[in-house]
Amino acid sequence: MHDSTKRCTCCVLSENFPKIEFDEKGVCNFCREELYHSTEKSYIDEATRAISEMFEKERGKAEYDAIVCYSGGKDSTLTLKLAVEKYKLKVLSFTLENGFTSPEANKNIERVVAALGIDHITFRPSKKFMRELYKVSSIYEIYNKKTLTRISANCNSCISIVNNTALKYAIEKNIPFILSGFTLGQIPLNAIYYKTNYAFLKESRQSTMDKLTDLLGDDVHKYMGISDRVIEQVKTYPVNINILCLESHTEKEIVDEILPLGWVPPKDVDGCSSNCRLNAFNNYVHETKYGYSPYELELSHLIRKNLLSREEALHKLLDQPMDQIRYAMKDLHIDESQLPRFKVQ
Amino acid sequence: MKTEVLTKESIQESFLEFLCQQFLVEREDIELEKSLVDTGIIDSMGLIEISAYLQREYDIKITEEKMNRNNFGSVIKIVDFVIREKL
Ligand SMILES: [Zn+2]
Numbered sequence: 001m002h003d004s005t006k007r008c009t010c011c012v013l014s015e016n017f018p019k020i021e022f023d024e025k026g027v028c029n030f031c032r033e034e035l036y037h038s039t040e041k042s043y044i045d046e047a048t049r050a051i052s053e054m055f056e057k058e059r060g061k062a063e064y065d066a067i068v069c070y071s072g073g074k075d076s077t078l079t080l081k082l083a084v085e086k087y088k089l090k091v092l093s094f095t096l097e098n099g100f101t102s103p104e105a106n107k108n109i110e111r112v113v114a115a116l117g118i119d120h121i122t123f124r125p126s127k128k129f130m131r132e133l134y135k136v137s138s139i140y141e142i143y144n145k146k147t148l149t150r151i152s153a154n155c156n157s158c159i160s161i162v163n164n165t166a167l168k169y170a171i172e173k174n175i176p177f178i179l180s181g182f183t184l185g186q187i188p189l190n191a192i193y194y195k196t197n198y199a200f201l202k203e204s205r206q207s208t209m210d211k212l213t214d215l216l217g218d219d220v221h222k223y224m225g226i227s228d229r230v231i232e233q234v235k236t237y238p239v240n241i242n243i244l245c246l247e248s249h250t251e252k253e254i255v256d257e258i259l260p261l262g263w264v265p266p267k268d269v270d271g272c273s274s275n276c277r278l279n280a281f282n283n284y285v286h287e288t289k290y291g292y293s294p295y296e297l298e299l300s301h302l303i304r305k306n307l308l309s310r311e312e313a314l315h316k317l318l319d320q321p322m323d324q325i326r327y328a329m330k331d332l333h334i335d336e337s338q339l340p341r342f343k344v345q
Numbered sequence: 346m347k348t349e350v351l352t353k354e355s356i357q358e359s360f361l362e363f364l365c366q367q368f369l370v371e372r373e374d375i376e377l378e379k380s381l382v383d384t385g386i387i388d389s390m391g392l393i394e395i396s397a398y399l400q401r402e403y404d405i406k407i408t409e410e411k412m413n414r415n416n417f418g419s420v421i422k423i424v425d426f427v428i429r430e431k432l
Binding site for chain 2: 018145194197208237
């Protein structure tokens, strides 16, 4: 395993990561920042209390207590299991089939949902639209710099549709909670649970939506937009909750928890994903455009929490299955020359 | 929580420092009267981060109704909002 990139000696953040500075020992400013470490625990404690209170208050009132965004990956599988078994919620599991889910992940979804005995819905947007969305997200600059430190542009496009679709179902069925499987390396501390002002969110997303509409047409609103009619009608919005942030599991512990549900590790995806066949390509695009991997932040967080060794993290980052990257480029009709290249400043 | 006397200037100064550190931008990237979202400094998750920062830093309660353009539409509006909430 050869790593030619200059990285922090404690975590795996690399020299091209925005605003990174290394001290004389090669340790990055993100690792040195004490504040973060000391506030994390108090945030989690507060969130744990608030979330159990909310569940207590709403449980059993509606047809479903929660809609769970379920990708079939290991994190969202554990989220689903915790929602049902630990928090005793009546859940509706929801999968966005983006057209690139690994066939093995699809079998996992079927087995897990059956094992938990819960209702499930799948939404499959037009493949033509999804291909075009991924293509423009790869080639153009759609999202802001900060967003892209945590996630690749293609994953962010997909997750926008997931969130938007889940919100529509939640509103339609009066479901009080939307659960997702994000962990603390992927989202900010204060997004463990949150409620959004959708009228303002809609305004806030205007420039992104305009960019996408220019490139893809009005279908963007159908998949990623919130209509004024919905905003005007809704009295109370669902609360978004990431219950996995309250747990600390190593990858092995997660897998051990979900194996009894019939979950099998897929072999047809890269080291960072356990469900999507575009992931290797998405990472490749990000590295080509910005000079670092969209997984550096998340993996570094796991290292600092002692949930992953630096070696394991490097192994994941350096796993670049070329066959999957080529498959995606061919499927999306993207040529290497169309990708903007990162230049050292 | 800050204990010193709050002025418009001190709130704005700390807030700009927070923005630069948290959202990987430079001071000169931030236009005080313009929307932080429209200018690409923050995304929707950023609004949640800012709201959490203000609640913690100034001990105010921000419900989702208060997260609107009038209160959160620019740096100036956010600073004014904090002052109003602290009165
Ligand atoms: Zn580091």
